[in-house]
Amino acid sequence: MPSRACRLALAAALAIGIALLVPRPAWASIGDDINSWMCGVLRDTCNWIFDAQARVLASIGVDGVLSKPFDRMLGTAGEVTLFDIARGVWRTAILPIGCGVLSMIFTVQLIHLSQRMDGNASMPAVREVVFLLVFFAVCLFLVQNSFELMRAVYEVARLAITRTTSAFGSGGAMDLAKVSIVTTEDSVPALVAMIVVALVSWVVVIAAYVVALVVSWARAIQLYLMAALSPIPLSLLGLEDTRQAGVAYLRSFASVCLAGLIITVTLIAFPVVLGGLNAASAGAGAAVDSVVGGLSYALQYLAMCVLLILSLTKSGSWARDVLGG
Numbered sequence: 001m002p003s004r005a006c007r008l009a010l011a012a013a014l015a016i017g018i019a020l021l022v023p024r025p026a027w028a029s030i031g032d033d034i035n036s037w038m039c040g041v042l043r044d045t046c047n048w049i050f051d052a053q054a055r056v057l058a059s060i061g062v063d064g065v066l067s068k069p070f071d072r073m074l075g076t077a078g079e080v081t082l083f084d085i086a087r088g089v090w091r092t093a094i095l096p097i098g099c100g101v102l103s104m105i106f107t108v109q110l111i112h113l114s115q116r117m118d119g120n121a122s123m124p125a126v127r128e129v130v131f132l133l134v135f136f137a138v139c140l141f142l143v144q145n146s147f148e149l150m151r152a153v154y155e156v157a158r159l160a161i162t163r164t165t166s167a168f169g170s171g172g173a174m175d176l177a178k179v180s181i182v183t184t185e186d187s188v189p190a191l192v193a194m195i196v197v198a199l200v201s202w203v204v205v206i207a208a209y210v211v212a213l214v215v216s217w218a219r220a221i222q223l224y225l226m227a228a229l230s231p232i233p234l235s236l237l238g239l240e241d242t243r244q245a246g247v248a249y250l251r252s253f254a255s256v257c258l259a260g261l262i263i264t265v266t267l268i269a270f271p272v273v274l275g276g277l278n279a280a281s282a283g284a285g286a287a288v289d290s291v292v293g294g295l296s297y298a299l300q301y302l303a304m305c306v307l308l309i310l311s312l313t314k315s316g317s318w319a320r321d322v323l324g325g
Contacts, residue, residue: 039188039191090231094228094231113132144231150230204306234246258322266315
């Protein structure tokens, strides 16, 4: 029997041999793999959030309220639409008023013409009478077809909206791997910061979505009401003293139609502008910490979401500025 000392020596030698034969794990390599995997998951999550936000906003202009035909802008609840209500109000209530206003204006014009005849003690020229009759006929045509004329103006703006969305779509989704300094270094803290701010931006984008829907729905209701009331301001075109009121109405209706195109361009440009954000603008040629770069990019993203809301609310005034109203 070998002694206790021999047995201990043999066990120690066997343990050393096993330790030398078994390969040691590459702890550094495993840590790098875990870090890269986490960064990939976080980056993909950010990209998914950004892509979902762009698709949510694109649903308003591409196939939503802004691109609907005039008779289906707000859908239907049963067999009656808001278009039917507006057209019914125009035909039964407002059109007779507009024709009455136009008749009164024509009577005033005849009185002015007769006063000039009495003052000059001569008959008015045939040209003036013919001009008055032709002008009255044109105004009567405008009043009697005012609803369809306003509908035609809207369809011109809708054609511009559909062509814009056909040419540019929703503006394209944003790819974090191409636009952010965070991806140049696999920084988990920077990407976690971007996840947090991206979730906050979800709330801002939802608010922008609600604002865009409210602005679009309010625009549709305003267009229906203005079309229903169109005989009254168009009848004012017949008198020189009130002609500016009719011109102002036409300019206002055109600006409301144009606001839809401005909203569409704003929604299309939103993901494009986001994709152009550069987080590496903190210093000129200086190395930027990945966490600082990630937060800088995320804060720029939030600022753009807030700017989107402001742009949507100002679309109407921008359209009026374009038409000089």
